[in-house]
Amino acid sequence: MIKNLEDLKRVYDAHKELVEFREGRIQCTDKKEILVCGGTGCISSKSLLLVETLNQWIEKHGLSDRVSAHITGCFGFCEKGPIIKVFPDDIFYVKVKPEDAQEIVERHMIKGEIVERLLYKLPDTDISIQLQEEIPFYKKQMRIALRNCGMMNPEVIEEYIVNGGYRSLAKCLLELSRDEVIEIIKDSGLRGRGGGGFSTGMKWMFTQKSESDKKYVICNADEGDPGAFMDRSILEGDPHSVIEGMAICAYAVGSDQGYVYERAEYPLAIKRLSIAVQQAREEGLLGKNILGSNFSFDIELVFGAGAFVCGEETALIASIEGKRGEPVPKPPFPAESGLYGKPTVINNVETLANIPYIIEKGAEWFSQIGTEKSKGTKVFALAGKVNNIGLVEVPMGITLREILYDIGGGISNHRKFKAVQTGGPSGGLITEKDLDTEIDYDSLMARGSMMGSGGMIVMDEDNCMVDIAKFYLEFILEESCGKCTPCRIGNKRLYEILCKIADGKGETQDLHTLEQLALTIQDTSLCALGQTAPNPVLSTLKNFREEYEAHIYEKRCPAGVCSGLLQYDILDNCIGCTKCARICPVHCISGKVREKHEIDHEKCIKCGTCLNGCPVDAIIKH
16 A cells, blocks of 8 residues: 555665666566567557466576566557567567567577567668667657556556556646646646547636535547557556646645546556556555545546547537437536536546647657647557558657658558548548648647647548548548537538539539538538538548549549449450359359350449459459
């Protein structure tokens, strides 16, 4: 039980050798530690079996007293998972399989030999890199919110404490007044990382100044953007940073009760956060009179059923209260009247994970990172048609070009870059002409997109922009609560027009209708979900109008994606092997052996099975 600052220091002193060992400050040539990525992505690639197999070989060779293997959080480089890191050697292995465990133990742990074939290799070269920080993917990153992910076991509270955990909370409780804490957060320039980018310190100040007998702190962990996994990875790899951030917030605004609203589809994040909350309670870092002060605070976990609209703060509050997750008009804002009508602060996972480090390092330190109006770093989930898929944390002000090419390794399969969607379904497209745009809240807004929670979907020349707009509208239709007519009916009409265009039935007036209807929905919808729902339509129309025109006037999909505008034909070099006829699911191909075959276009469902199966490339799609 940690009852006071001295107890916290005692835990730190008891385990500080662990940090010194990992940093190489303790010279111990015969002791090794193997950290294995335990994020969702790597677990799906058998990283837990890898840990188990490593420990079996460690035990078999009698090394258990000096070699250990256990999980850690996400290293971010998901494209190369499962990843392991060996301390104190600082060796970084990628794409490690359970069957590699024996070689790692017998060569690296026993003989001290590096397993070269498991090192990261620069693309199109034979150059291997041993150290994580020298890999191009990491060179331009600056990890603050992700500082502990990949550096500690997230299920062991002592490892968080020895990495500086809960010292910021102790500093607030024992050295700083509530007003001083809020001033630090305001001066740091930290803005909400969940979408809107509102000043975190101002939000706390408004809640603190609201008169009430009860106040609440809510962590919004309802991460619902397609392709986004930033908050999930923080909760899986460093859950205590979020707990500490919530506790600091609660102290500053005068709250004694917090809630984490978490997606039920994140079972691993739920498991690790639940373990962390229980550990914090057992150690006295949650509950009554924390660290011997008169401050009391506890956290309850609430699980969302996967409704995207519940990421909006008033809908989230309604869901916690047991009501249907629907937004309500503002004002009043939650800082004045939120959960159960009481003043409430709502911050997302990434925002809260920054708080302890800002308190520790100071507002001036944080404010020197980033741009004038967008301070600090931002975590992005880099996905889509890019070589290095993964989680990246970069200083605000870095350019899109640097993220996509220096960190992301360029476009996959040597295809041509087309656009990147930032901000999820609520965002917009950034095209090649704006690749040198600095990434911050205002720059993205000026280009018709937004920061959002941090999803970044990369597209290449094979993506159809009409199809992309249709995909996001379909998502919005599925996730809309249906409370207001513009969102419920207007977006349905937008989707129907997009389907009509994609099927080759578009008409000249459809482009004008799309634009006018999208602008009306933006102006009249109740909440931010409806107001931003037309953004993908407006963004694709603005940047790729010629693709819409090709669909409507030429009845052609330039990217060859929209099945309603495709046709498959068999060329004269067909050898009559009959394979296409045999694999066609609707039996629309006919012809004799060793003679050219024919496709019945009336029956063809344009699935592409014949194209992919033809051994002599005698089938074309056009």
